[in-house]
Amino acid sequence: MSGLTRSLSDVPEEGRFTPTSPHPEDSPYSNNPAASSTATLGQPPTSTAGSSSRTTKTRSPSIRTLGRQSTDASGTTGASSVSGSGSGGTSISSKRPSSGTGSGSSSKDPRRKAAAAGSSQSSQPVRRIQSIPSLPHDKQVEPAPSTAMYWSRAPVYGTIPQRTMRAHTTTLVDTTAWFFGGNDDKEIVKDMKDVYCFDIETMQWTQRETTGEIPPPCRAHTATLVDRKLIVFGGGQGVTYYDKVYVLDTTSRNWTRPAITGPVPACRRAHSAVHYQGKVWIFGGGTGMTALSDVWTLDVSSFTSMKWEEVKTTGRTPNCRGYHSANLVGNMMIVVGGSDGKDFFTDVWCLDLDKRAWSQVQLGTTKYKRIAHSATQIGSFLYITGGFNGEEYCSDVLPFNLVSLQYEPRVTYGKPPSGRGYHSTILADSRLFLFGGYDGSMAYDDVYILDLAAGAYLPQVTSFNIDLNA
Template identity: 55%
Template structure:
């Protein structure tokens, strides 16, 4: 288990008014040779192209020599070589992981995924991941310096990365946005970079890989539109995308908005009762939107709220125990929410909490293996009876790794297949 990184709440990036602590720049055209998945292309390497990874995760001397050779080669020709990031075989687990004892079949087991292919050339935080069939679509996010606008795809069956080309009206670089799946299309709302915040809607058709911006401003359809924001949440229910909270650069928000997918119009719903917050999570369970944690820039919340999307009534759950969380993930697995990682108001963490949606309480369950190191601003999805975690940030650096938790069928996969949330 990774060492805990002590990070005060006041030092969490984009905290307070959700204003970043570092400037942004346009996504660079070149690839990032500092990525742990970086593999030089044959045209840019003199000598061996192998990159050796030591047990501490750092590149060995042979990579440094290869890097020096590339720089000398580029200088001698007067041209900068194009670097690629493609692996023909999966990267195996770290050496020290060989000594991890085998876990019983009834225990959830963490490990780092042996990924390959056109791996991301940047670390990522504040990105979104959306599962379409067996493909995970990763959009936007930022590393330690820059914000991105490109798409990466990850096949959960083969663990292969690809970097597809998209066309159309591409969105600007964005982080802390939402991407909501409706009929194989991703509806991206809000987000931004640096000090800019967005109220725009962009749609990516995952079949044609074409972006569209259906309206230049939501006001063209509806006179009242939400303020530009990021760090909000969104779920799809009954033909509408429901947006809650976030931050607009000056304050945290607690308003609720709906986007009518058929009309592509935004309208306000006056049902906000939770205090203003961002970096919370929202899951749609039946007709209920379950909101967990978040922060208003001063406090980190442990609350769990439920919004009935039919009656627009909020309910604050009375929990015997709760846990402060922001920038975490919340993934529904049967009749449970798996709440993983994030920041607890004092430090980044890597534990996982199990919230029972039937009795509306947290329950302890064992896990084994090597979990992701403490982090927040990551993303997670459920696919192939596994929980997948992508990227994140630990207070000092961002990640581009992928972790997978195999869910033991007898202990974690749903024993309750039909239920409703009763508040």
């Protein structure tokens, strides 16, 4: 299957992007040594959440392709600041300067200086452990109706992750969220193949030791749950892209690299994956030089005899893209947004996995450009959260109705997370959990909760089929 191919040198994966200068020579990843890496965005508009308004800070995000190396020579990583909490525990700042941008906010705290000095002399990180959760008591938050959706900061504790959390994967197994990947090109500690877990009932972080053939550090990969096993495919680190498959058994915590027959897909990252009828379906992504629109299946009906197969689809094929989202709804794979390295897409596509046929959804609006967002199915809606719209990183929540196949924006209350992309979200216990992310200059390790309440569930249709001809 062929599709339009374009250079991905301007996809703002984790780097600077100037909407008025989207040319390869303006990218810090071009072959021109004099290329500028300090392009900035203009003053962003004011965004609102619920009945309270707040001004989005001006971002100066750096641009990262799907694989070309930055000319930014800096490689320092800012240490996390530590302050006492009102609850008697230790509150740890969750906003970290990206080591890829080269500059972080300085601190007069001697403990922070000592941590930074120690990190440059040792290849092993010092674990941050928070023994008592800091409860989020914010007197400045306005009252909200009990039936409304409400944002709050999660009172986490335990072994806090020691690395950035951007373009990582989060997979819920029972009540435990498993985190893998999301590494920075310029992390001081390169051997970051660790796995963290988050208990959605107790809000406790733990680090899990794994054995076996552990995959290399990566980001923008996919991790698909099949029989309590995580099927990790693709991703990359720096200029390296992967086409390998690794399997993590969450019960034994053992990694394996299975032997797979059939033709192998091109190395890629920023693709999507869903599991349907014993197969993992892969769509799109990028190779670092071109965006992709191909579809592949990995037969995982037997973990001892996996097989790759390229899928020949019918209908008009979506433009090549990466950093889109894909959700399995019935027998349909719903693809939202993404970018080919030049344009930021507003379109929504459906791939019938039984008929292997593409169809484009006819939207009532084309104003919602999104890449690096998250999409979580909640009943008869997809909740599109955050992402980059070509001008700024967003913090809004856009419910997409799977019955009418239209966006239905709703009001949220509380204090939402700052605008970001490359985060992850999961649905658990009638709440939407948001983890980490990146805003173009800072990476996060924080956790936010959107209490869905009746405002999200009362309008639901309990039984539906996606009808593209309606």
